[in-house]
Amino acid sequence: xxxxxxxxxxxxxxxxxxxxxxxxxxxxxxxxxxxxxxxxxxxxxxxxxxxxxxxxxxxxxxxxxxxxxxxxxxxxxxxxxxxxxxxxxxxxxxxxxxxxxxxxxxxxxxxxxxxxxxxxxxxxxxxxxxxxxxxxxxxxxxxxxxxxxxxxxxxxxxxxxxxxxxxxxxxxxxxxxxxxxxxxxxxxxxxxxxxxxxxxxxxxxxxxxxxxxxxxxxxxxxxxxxxxxxxxxxxxxxxxxxxxxxxxxxxxxxxxxxxxxxxxxxxxxxxxxxxxxxxxxxxxxxxxxxxxxxxxxxxxxxxx
Amino acid sequence: xxxxxxxxxxxxxxxxxxxxxxxxxxxxxxxxxxxxxxxxxxxxxxxxxxxxxxxxxxxxxxxxxxxxxxxxxxxxxxxxxxxxxxxxxxxxxxxxxxxxxxxxxxxxxxxxxxxxxxxxxxxxxxxxxxxxxxxxxxxxxxxxxxxxxxxxxxxxxxxxxxxxxxxxxxxxxxxxxxxxxxxxxxxxxxxxxxxxxxxxxxxxxxxxxxxxxxxxxxxxxxxxxxxxxxxxxxxxxxxxxxxxxxxxxxxxxxxxxxxxxxxxxxxxxxxxxxxxxxxxxxxxxxxxxxxxx
Numbered sequence: 001x002x003x004x005x006x007x008x009x010x011x012x013x014x015x016x017x018x019x020x021x022x023x024x025x026x027x028x029x030x031x032x033x034x035x036x037x038x039x040x041x042x043x044x045x046x047x048x049x050x051x052x053x054x055x056x057x058x059x060x061x062x063x064x065x066x067x068x069x070x071x072x073x074x075x076x077x078x079x080x081x082x083x084x085x086x087x088x089x090x091x092x093x094x095x096x097x098x099x100x101x102x103x104x105x106x107x108x109x110x111x112x113x114x115x116x117x118x119x120x121x122x123x124x125x126x127x128x129x130x131x132x133x134x135x136x137x138x139x140x141x142x143x144x145x146x147x148x149x150x151x152x153x154x155x156x157x158x159x160x161x162x163x164x165x166x167x168x169x170x171x172x173x174x175x176x177x178x179x180x181x182x183x184x185x186x187x188x189x190x191x192x193x194x195x196x197x198x199x200x201x202x203x204x205x206x207x208x209x210x211x212x213x214x215x216x217x218x219x220x221x222x223x224x225x226x227x228x229x230x231x232x233x234x235x236x237x238x239x240x241x242x243x244x245x246x247x248x249x250x251x252x253x254x255x256x257x258x259x260x261x262x263x264x265x266x267x268x269x270x271x272x273x274x275x276x277x278x279x280x281x282x283x284x285x286x287x288x289x290x291x292x293x294x295x296x297x298x299x300x301x302x303x304x
Numbered sequence: 305x306x307x308x309x310x311x312x313x314x315x316x317x318x319x320x321x322x323x324x325x326x327x328x329x330x331x332x333x334x335x336x337x338x339x340x341x342x343x344x345x346x347x348x349x350x351x352x353x354x355x356x357x358x359x360x361x362x363x364x365x366x367x368x369x370x371x372x373x374x375x376x377x378x379x380x381x382x383x384x385x386x387x388x389x390x391x392x393x394x395x396x397x398x399x400x401x402x403x404x405x406x407x408x409x410x411x412x413x414x415x416x417x418x419x420x421x422x423x424x425x426x427x428x429x430x431x432x433x434x435x436x437x438x439x440x441x442x443x444x445x446x447x448x449x450x451x452x453x454x455x456x457x458x459x460x461x462x463x464x465x466x467x468x469x470x471x472x473x474x475x476x477x478x479x480x481x482x483x484x485x486x487x488x489x490x491x492x493x494x495x496x497x498x499x500x501x502x503x504x505x506x507x508x509x510x511x512x513x514x515x516x517x518x519x520x521x522x523x524x525x526x527x528x529x530x531x532x533x534x535x536x537x538x539x540x541x542x543x544x545x546x547x548x549x550x551x552x553x554x555x556x557x558x559x560x561x562x563x564x565x566x567x568x569x570x571x572x573x574x575x576x577x578x579x580x581x582x583x584x585x586x587x588x589x590x591x592x593x594x595x596x597x
Contacts, residue, residue: 072494072498074490074494091497092494092497092498093497093498093500094499094500096498097498097499098494098495098498102491103491103492104495106495106514107514107590107591108516108588108590108591117496117499117501117509118500118501121496121499121500121501121502121505121509122499122500163589164590165590165593179499180498180499183499183500
């Protein structure tokens with residue numbers, strides 16, 4: 001049954017010439033559990049043709065982070081496949097950046113060194129630093145300047161010499177964003193990046209990430225449990241949920257994308273209080289988060 | 305009842321009510337000066353107790369050698385710090401040199417094994433699966449029980465002492481480093497890969513530097529055991545060394561030599577510990593001052 005679906009969507013995709021930025025085709029994922037397996041993701045498909053700011057919400061435990069890890073490549077799907085820029089994702093690599101909620105920086109490096117880390121290592125091998133010293137030194141200088149520019153955009157150039165533990169949580173996340181963006185990844189994955197921050201800092205960072213998206217034109221895949229945040233920062237909202245109904249005789253297992261909608265334009269934080277914005281939140285909450293309300297599989301509002 | 309006292313009785317109504325602060329001992333900080341004073345007290349008490357009992361013994365028998373008085377200790381100290389009449393050697397100097405050389409060679413080779421293997425075990429789960437049970441078992445074997453085997457195979461000269469120290473500290477140290485390597489969060493590794501790092505770069509630029517301070521801590525903890533193995537092997541067979549000397553003069557009941565030697569060994573251990581701690585603080589500030597924001 002599932003394989004049929006996989007073949008169907010694969011056939012439809014071959015029409016377009018340009019490789020999609022991100023193409024999640026009929027992905028299933030399960031984890032071993034007591035006496036068998038638990039299916040977490042059930043036939044999730046997602047196509048991203050051009051840079052979009054995707055935000056993913058859903059009830060806790062619905063598999064948001066699992067989907068993120070599949071796109072990152074740190075986990076392999078049970079069935080289906082993830083393609084980024086036409087290539088199948090097998091491992092984490094430099095085409096997809098990541099910002100975690102915690103441990104997001106290397107504690108043994110200063111802020112500047114953290115941001116430079118990727119530039120310094122990309123395309124080099126371990127002993128290159130020592131064997132090609134003059135060339136390396138010149139490169140190193142360029143990297144420093146470039147990293148300082150990125151630090152300026154996140155307003156942390158004053159703190160370049162500090163170690164991560166000397167920064168507040170919000171500052172650390174800003175460094176982490178600069179650290180990932182300096183590699184100019186095609187996709188930036190963020191796993192509840194602002195989940196541990198206080199509301200003020202959070203709003204500040206939401207604006208930072210929106211600016212980053214508009215400047216860099218990278219696809220951002222932003223997982224959050226905060227619906228308001230998701231609607232505010234993103235351009236496209238995905239709702240992952242296991243609350244849906246199926247035909248009788250079938251079992252509903254795992255989460256599906258139950259909603260996939262463009263988000264309203266919200267240029268300022270004041271827009272969060274707009275009436276239509278609040279209504280949309282209520283609507284998404286009902287469709288995605290309410291166990292009582294179950295849409296039928298065929299009725300999902302999906303525009304892949 | 306107390307806080308309902310009539311307002312007229314208070315001398316200054318604007319002053320905040322004085323509450324009695326109860327002392328919470330757990331977690332309350334101790335000033336640096338007080339730390340020093342508190343730390344010196346037990347040492348001082350020990351010295352005084354020694355002086356008292358030594359004096360008591362000398363009242364009974366002025367020739368007592370088991371708890372030498374301060375004049376006898378001075379005599380012993382002179383004996384070990386001036387050139388010997390027969391051999392023209394300064395005992396303390398010759399012995400310290402011989403012992404420290406053995407200690408550094410032994411700890412150095414033990415460390416080399418432990419860091420290489422421990423790092424590989426910490427990074428690659430397959431290597432860990434292969435070596436972890438063996439290392440755990442080896443760590444449980446008292447190294448002194450291996451001493452006869454080492455003597456049989458290597459003879460009783462220098463190499464056997466170095467091997468004993470190396471074998472004595474390597475298994476525990478290896479497991480320790482492996483655990484530290486394993487404890488580096490997987491997210492740091494994933495992150496390094498997304499930033500374009502190769503596997504060797506993840507090992508040497510992400511995992512190794514992060515566990516270096518932890519390795520230094522482990523080294524500090526192995527200084528004690530390393531000294532045990534050194535003294536033990538020197539006691540059995542040697543022609544110089546701190547352990548050798550202590551055991552030689554034991555036959556003459558020369559407590560006035562043994563005691564300065566023991567204190568000297570303690571001092572050497574403390575200095576080594578302090579030096580490594582200082583290197584760690586100086587080289588890895590990020591691992592130490594966790595408080596400041």
